Every structure is written in structure tokens, then in C-alpha cells.
Amino acid sequence: GEDVEQSLFLSVREGDSSVINCTYTDSSSTYLYWYKQEPGAGLQLLTYIFSNMDMKQDQRLTVLLNKKDKHLSLRIADTQTGDSAIYFCAESIPSGTYKYIFGTGTRLKVLA
Amino acid sequence: GAVVSQHPSWVICKSGTSVKIECRSLDFQATTMFWYRQFPKQSLMLMATSNEGSKATYEQGVEKDKFLINHASLTLSTLTVTSAHPEDSSFYICSARGTPVSGANVLTFGAGSRLTVL
Numbered sequence: 001g002e003d004v005e006q007s008l009f010l011s012v013r014e015g016d017s018s019v020i021n022c023t024y025t026d027s028s029s030t031y032l033y034w035y036k037q038e039p040g041a042g043l044q045l046l047t048y049i050f051s052n053m054d055m056k057q058d059q060r061l062t063v064l065l066n067k068k069d070k071h072l073s074l075r076i077a078d079t080q081t082g083d084s085a086i087y088f089c090a091e092s093i094p095s096g097t098y099k100y101i102f103g104t105g106t107r108l109k110v111l112a
Numbered sequence: 113g114a115v116v117s118q119h120p121s122w123v124i125c126k127s128g129t130s131v132k133i134e135c136r137s138l139d140f141q142a143t144t145m146f147w148y149r150q151f152p153k154q155s156l157m158l159m160a161t162s163n164e165g166s167k168a169t170y171e172q173g174v175e176k177d178k179f180l181i182n183h184a185s186l187t188l189s190t191l192t193v194t195s196a197h198p199e200d201s202s203f204y205i206c207s208a209r210g211t212p213v214s215g216a217n218v219l220t221f222g223a224g225s226r227l228t229v230l
Contacts, residue, residue, distance in 0.1 A: 031217065042118070042205050042221040043156075088155065092217050099146065100219060102156045 004091060004103035011109045018079045020106045022072040022089035029091040032065060033100070034074045037086045046074070046087075076108075084110045114140050116208050118222030125196055126230055133191045133225045135206030141186035142208035146219065147179075150203040162189040196229045203227075 003025045012018045024032070029051050035043040049056045049063045049072075056063045062075040072089055089103040115138040125131050135145055143164050148156040160181050161169045168181035178200075180192040189208075193200050203226050207219040 033218075035221075040203075040224070040226070042116075042223040043207075045218060045220070048218065099158060099161060104155045107153075 004089060004101050006087075006089060006103040006106045008104065009107050009109070011111060012079050013111050014079060014081055016079055018076040018083070018108055018110075020074045020076075020087050020089075020108065022074075022103050024070050024072065024089075024091050024101070024103075026091060026093055026101070027067075027070065028094060030094050031092040032063075032072050033090045033092070034061075034063065035088045035090060035102075037088065037105070039085075043088065079108075079110050081110045081112055084108055114208070114218075114220040116142075116206065116220045116222040118206055118225055120225055121223060122226040122228075124228045124230065127197055128195055130192055130194045131196055131227060133193075133204055133206070133227075135189045135191070135208070135222050137187045137208045137220070140208075142189075143186065144209045145183060145189040146207045146209070147181060147189075147191050148205045148207070150205060150224075152203075156205060159191075193227065196227070198229045201227055201229045 005023045031048050033048040034046045036046050037043050047058050047061050049065050054065050060077045064073045086105045086107050088105045090100040117136045117138055119134045145162040147159045149159050150156050158171050159174045162181045162183040164183045164186050170176045183189040203224050205224040207221045
């Protein structure tokens with residue numbers, strides 16, 4: 001079945017690195033995504049990675065993918081208070097309409 | 113970049129009334145749009161997939177007569193919550209899939225609509 005799991009909370013100090021983890025079960029995923037949701041708002045795409053890649057870096061963001069273990073992580077370098085939000089990982093399943101399966105979301109709190 | 117506009121951003125209605133939420137792709141054509149529901153402090157639950165010019169595909173457990181979806185054009189999908197009840201109160205988010213970006217099916221999300229049924 002399709003299941004995407006994340007830890008619920010993460011708290012870090014401003015300036016530290018944050019690492020948000022995600023595990024998924026469907027090995028047919030083509031792309032995996034990270035979205036950010038601020039309070040009362042929609043989802044903002046942060047980055048995505050193709051399933052045959054193992055790393056992607058985009059400014060302060062580093063995505064690591066371990067396809068064998070079905071584990072995805074998002075590292076935010078030099079975390080700022082503006083990074084406080086809920087982060088969702090999602091996988092894209094090639095099932096005709098390419099629907100997304102979202103993770104449970106990780107609430108990141110950055111302490112000043 | 114791609115922008116999806118969702119309207120209204122919040123709505124309060126009386127129990128028994130119907131509420132329509134619009135989702136528009138502003139600068140691209142969206143052949144497929146998705147409607148999600150999000151409960152407080154929870155993840156997004158896919159309700160249905162809306163395809164332009166055809167009937168929506170509903171996820172298991174979602175009442176199609178309760179949540180009417182219409183995707184009459186390549187830039188507009190609407191979700192109507194019929195005979196709304198307090199348990200329908202939630203945050204509804206739409207997303208649209210346009211042309212794949214480097215092969216990735218990137219979804220662009222609307223800002224969400226918060227529905228409160230009294």
C-alpha cells in the first residue's frame with residue numbers, strides 16, 4: 001500500500017541545521033517532493049528529486065534519497081526563524097493521474 | 113511561475129446551505145486539478161481528482177453527492193459542499209498539474225479555503 005511517514009515535531013536553534021526525515025513504502029515512486037506550509041496557507045514547493053538520484057542541493061536545501069531503504073531527508077542549513085512551518089514530503093505515483101501521497105507533516109520550530 | 117488562485121479564502125455559512133469554492137490556474141492550463149481536505153494539525157487528504165471535460169474521480173470514502181466537483185474549463189475547477197454541516201468544517205486546498213517541469217509532475221497549490229459551518 002501507499003504510506004508516507006514523518007516525525008511530527010522538530011525544534012532547532014536559529015543558525016543550526018535542521019534535518020527532516022521521511023519514509024515511504026511505494027517503490028514505484030517517480031519523483032519525491034518537499035513542500036512547506038505556513039499557518040493558514042497553502043503548500044509551497046521547496047524542491048523535488050527524481051527517484052534515480054541520491055542527492056540534490058538547492059541553496060540552503062539538501063535532499064538525500066536512499067531508494068533502497070525508501071528514506072528521504074531534507075536538510076536546511078543555517079535555519080532561520082522564517083523557516084518555522086510544517087514540512088510535507090510527498091511521492092508521485094505513476095497511476096494514470098500521477099496523484100501525490102503526502103506524508104504526515106513535520107512541524108519545525110526554530111528558536112531564536 | 114505557475115499560480116493557482118483559490119477563492120474564497122475563508123467562508124462561514126449556516127448548516128444546510130451550500131458553499132462553492134473556486135480554483136483557478138492563472139497562467140497555465142491545468143488538465144488535472146486535485147482537491148484536498150486538511151484537518152487541524154493533520155496531513156492533506158486527497159478527496160478527488162478533477163479532469164477537464166470529464167467526471168471527477170473520487171477517493172474511497174468521499175461522498176460525490178456531498179462534494180460536487182466541476183472542471184468545465186482548462187483553468188477552473190469548482191468544489192461545492194452541498195447541505196453543509198458542522199463536520200464539513202475544514203481547510204480545503206486545491207492544486208493543479210500543468211505541463212511537467214523537467215519530467216516532474218509538479219503540483220501548484222492554492223492558498224486554501226477555510227470553511228466554517230455553524
